[in-house]
Amino acid sequence: MNPYEIIIRPIDTEKVRYQSxxxxxxxxxxxxxxxxxxxxxxIEAIYDVKIAKVNTMIMPAKISRRSGRxxxxxxxxxxxxxxxxxxGERMSVFEGV
Numbered sequence: 001m002n003p004y005e006i007i008i009r010p011i012d013t014e015k016v017r018y019q020s021x022x023x024x025x026x027x028x029x030x031x032x033x034x035x036x037x038x039x040x041x042x043i044e045a046i047y048d049v050k051i052a053k054v055n056t057m058i059m060p061a062k063i064s065r066r067s068g069r070x071x072x073x074x075x076x077x078x079x080x081x082x083x084x085x086x087x088g089e090r091m092s093v094f095e096g097v
Contacts, residue, residue, distance in 0.1 A: 003042035006034045010093045011080065023084070026091055030056070030081045039081045047093070050086040057082075 011027040019025040030039050036054040043051055061077040085091060 001031070001034070001038065003045045006031050006038055006042040007046060019082075020091070020093070024087075024089070025082050025084045026093055027080060027082050030079050032058070032077070032079045034079070034081075036081075039083065043083050047091050049089045049091055051083050052086045053084040055082045055084075056080065 008029040008031065011029060013027075016027045019027070028039075028043070030042075034042075034056075036056055039056065040051045040054050043049070043054075057080050059078050059080055062075040064073050064075070065071065066073060
């Protein structure tokens with residue numbers, strides 16, 4: 001699989017910004033069928049950094065109701081990967097945002 005098909009987008013929240021600045025961890029939405037090895041290779045190829053550790057988790061699907069109870073919206077499940085870069089490495093994913 002192409003590295004750009006594996007990595008869908010970076011996740012940008014306050015918690016992720018703290019983790020990136022203090023802990024060297026970055027969070028991405030990844031392809032649901034990708035495993036940790038594929039995620040590691042894709043991040044190293046795209047961002048040119050050395051990855052020390054990859055944690056993945058599948059976020060559950062959600063159902064929400066709009067306009068009272070008439071309209072039901074289904075949000076499908078997705079996979080999240082938290083990658084820890086090697087000591088001394090940095091990624092320019094959130095720099096200047």
